[in-house]
Amino acid sequence: MTLFTTLTPRQHRMLAMLVKLYRQEQKPVHYPTLAQELGIGNTAAYEMLQVLAQAGYVSSDYVLSGNVGPGRSTVVFAPTQRAFLAVQSVTPTNQAAKWEMTKKQILAQLGQGESGEQALFDELLARLPNVEEPLLYCAETLTALFLNIGRETRGRLQGLVSGSPVRNLLDLLPGLALGLALPDQARQVSQKLIEYSQVCQDYLQQLDEAKEKALAEFVRQVLDQLPNVATSESQDSRMIARLGKE
Numbered sequence: 001m002t003l004f005t006t007l008t009p010r011q012h013r014m015l016a017m018l019v020k021l022y023r024q025e026q027k028p029v030h031y032p033t034l035a036q037e038l039g040i041g042n043t044a045a046y047e048m049l050q051v052l053a054q055a056g057y058v059s060s061d062y063v064l065s066g067n068v069g070p071g072r073s074t075v076v077f078a079p080t081q082r083a084f085l086a087v088q089s090v091t092p093t094n095q096a097a098k099w100e101m102t103k104k105q106i107l108a109q110l111g112q113g114e115s116g117e118q119a120l121f122d123e124l125l126a127r128l129p130n131v132e133e134p135l136l137y138c139a140e141t142l143t144a145l146f147l148n149i150g151r152e153t154r155g156r157l158q159g160l161v162s163g164s165p166v167r168n169l170l171d172l173l174p175g176l177a178l179g180l181a182l183p184d185q186a187r188q189v190s191q192k193l194i195e196y197s198q199v200c201q202d203y204l205q206q207l208d209e210a211k212e213k214a215l216a217e218f219v220r221q222v223l224d225q226l227p228n229v230a231t232s233e234s235q236d237s238r239m240i241a242r243l244g245k246e
Contacts, residue, residue: 009199012132014038014048015057019079019087028061028076039202049077057083095133102136103218106143110225117226121147125189128196134203135211139218141200142173145193146222154226170212173219174200 017037021029035045052058059080062073079087109120124144131137146154174197207215 008129009132009137009203011048011052013202014045015052015079015083016087018049018052018058018077019083022079028063028078030074030076034077046075052083053077056080095135098133099135099139099214102139103221106139107221107225110222111227117147125192125196128192134206135215137203138170138200138207138215141196142215142219143222145174145197146226148189148193154223170204170207170216174204 014034017034018029021033021037031045031049032042034049035042038045049058049060053060057080058077060075060077062075064073106120109116121144124140124147128137128140128144131140
């Protein structure tokens, strides 16, 4: 278990960026700088930092700044020792081992009938808020999205995956899978899927080429494992395939 188990993926990303900027500048960081780096609003960045501070990952201080007028101060944030330990705990070796284990677990649980699929879907929704590594988060989110698609629709996704460039495929999949989701899903589940899909889109931008290829191959394996009702190539499936190649 990592030190991030009580934090959301967005908070984890904020903490990692704070550590990175603090190391680069060798001084506490003003929260608008973090907001700009992460592509979020200043208010959202400040609120997340306050949560991190309450959890013991961040300390705050006020410094005088000539940029905001005479006698005015700005609030800056610095990572605590707990933050450094937490960020360092996610080593490449640990990531690789966890990636292989996660793949095996998911693929082993697929294709076990509707009850097995539902159990895996519920498990993924429950544990995603505690997944901090981008590759794992995207893999589990996409699996949950695929499980929430009707079997007759999965064939369309298989056609898309088989012929799309990796980057185009990964950019399209979260939104496309969410759009094809079952219409009768509960409101709470729907909201979770939307949130997880948005975080997944953010995390996709952090993946290097090797991880992109690993995720694309995993996606193909998942769709191959999932039962689907074979359908002839319709106008919709041809349109989806074209989108993936553009």
